[in-house]
Amino acid sequence: MSSTDTIAAIATPPGNGGIGIVRVSGPQVPRLAQVLLGRRPRARHAHLCRFADAAGEPIDHGLLIHFPAPHSFTGEHVVELQAHGSPVALRRLLARVVELGARHARPGEFSERAFLNGRLDLAQAEAIADLIAAGSEASARAAMRSLDGVFSQQVHALTEATIRLRVWIEAAIDFPEEEIDFLAAPALAGGFAQLRQQLASLLADTRRGVRLNDGLHVVIVGRPNAGKSSLLNALAATERAIVTDIPGTTRDVLRETIDIDGIALTLVDTAGLREAEDRVEQEGIRRARLELQRADVAILVSDDDDTDADRVLLTGLPATATRLLVHNKIDRTAAAPDRQVRADGTHLWLSARTGAGLALLVAELTRLAGQGEAPAGSFSARARHVAALERAALALEAAEHALTDARAGELAAEELRQMQHALGEITGEFTSEDLLGRIFADFCIGK
Numbered sequence: 001m002s003s004t005d006t007i008a009a010i011a012t013p014p015g016n017g018g019i020g021i022v023r024v025s026g027p028q029v030p031r032l033a034q035v036l037l038g039r040r041p042r043a044r045h046a047h048l049c050r051f052a053d054a055a056g057e058p059i060d061h062g063l064l065i066h067f068p069a070p071h072s073f074t075g076e077h078v079v080e081l082q083a084h085g086s087p088v089a090l091r092r093l094l095a096r097v098v099e100l101g102a103r104h105a106r107p108g109e110f111s112e113r114a115f116l117n118g119r120l121d122l123a124q125a126e127a128i129a130d131l132i133a134a135g136s137e138a139s140a141r142a143a144m145r146s147l148d149g150v151f152s153q154q155v156h157a158l159t160e161a162t163i164r165l166r167v168w169i170e171a172a173i174d175f176p177e178e179e180i181d182f183l184a185a186p187a188l189a190g191g192f193a194q195l196r197q198q199l200a201s202l203l204a205d206t207r208r209g210v211r212l213n214d215g216l217h218v219v220i221v222g223r224p225n226a227g228k229s230s231l232l233n234a235l236a237a238t239e240r241a242i243v244t245d246i247p248g249t250t251r252d253v254l255r256e257t258i259d260i261d262g263i264a265l266t267l268v269d270t271a272g273l274r275e276a277e278d279r280v281e282q283e284g285i286r287r288a289r290l291e292l293q294r295a296d297v298a299i300l301v302s303d304d305d306d307t308d309a310d311r312v313l314l315t316g317l318p319a320t321a322t323r324l325l326v327h328n329k330i331d332r333t334a335a336a337p338d339r340q341v342r343a344d345g346t347h348l349w350l351s352a353r354t355g356a357g358l359a360l361l362v363a364e365l366t367r368l369a370g371q372g373e374a375p376a377g378s379f380s381a382r383a384r385h386v387a388a389l390e391r392a393a394l395a396l397e398a399a400e401h402a403l404t405d406a407r408a409g410e411l412a413a414e415e416l417r418q419m420q421h422a423l424g425e426i427t428g429e430f431t432s433e434d435l436l437g438r439i440f441a442d443f444c445i446g447k
Ligand code: GDP
Pocket: 222, 223, 224, 225, 226, 227, 228, 229, 230, 231, 328, 329, 330, 331, 332, 350, 351, 352, 353, 354
């Protein structure tokens, strides 16, 4: 796979900085580098270079490094022009490169070429974007592991096992005259059981990978005066928190959000969840509902003054979210901080005012985010990967049923082929242009 276009972009973030890099990839690179340097560059050598425009007027001086194909990030000829981090100088340098025959790169186009040239698979390319966007140390480490291929290797191992089973079944179909009924062999049932277990374990790890990547979405709800704002403020005062304002209108029902190590906590004002006439308020309510629906964890704050009202709120929480019931204001009764797991959720006793028991809540959230107990080999993943694995699981189940219920070997083999296809979508063995477009469009320019 080779591209005819030569692409170029400023690869460093916008703004002023010590260094800024223009990256160029494609067949025109050797010629282009020679013009800029005034002679042929050596491979992977840092040449001190005076960058100048067509009229010979200097733009900046910096380093020029040529990575001849295929030993580059994209697998094509690449040249990196390292100048000073001046947006004006970088723009001029980019314009010069375009003048010499390159075109502006689309977002993610360098990574897309690296994928198309087999330098990395799709899950690894996605891991680069995830590493760049990582909001916490845990998610950065996990993305790095995916980039190293930890996730892809497990998908490949599963694919191999799927193929082995399919080949076995196809062989059994092709030789029906054999004495033994291979389709009924215990080894086949064992093969299915093993595959099922392998897939379930990968699915669990991948789900955790998505949580590590996306962070945990936590909503805080409760009756007025239960202490929601106080709790959020107390959490925001912890060292690890980053406080951000959700931009919106003054009557926005989402009041605040804070971030603790990639765990986003949003205060949803449930009083605002009533029917509203006003358009602005309706928009706020729409966002509050959305926030509730996507929540991984819902914290119900209560001061135990009106337990009936709390029960109503509890039933209104999304069924998919893990429930934490915070009994606030323990300073009033001098009760000790406590954590109890009950049928309706995990209960925590604390005081937002004194901070007593706050650590219990932080520990609980960290645990739910999968960071506290993330095994050493945890990798990052995306919702798309989970969806593909779920499709693989359905196909596997169908294959097993086809075989055990109906002895339908061909159908079972076809289902296993579907499973293989679903797994291949993760690493990009099977992709559509549409899917690639969607994935790489989310990347930044110059990556
Ligand atoms: P919200 O309406 O749920 O956001 O509640 P606020 O955070 O505004 O708190 C309501 C009232 O309860 C305020 O007067 C707070 O000072 C008080 N409050 C909040 N947390 C505590 C606590 O842990 N102990 C005590 N004694 N009062 C608290």
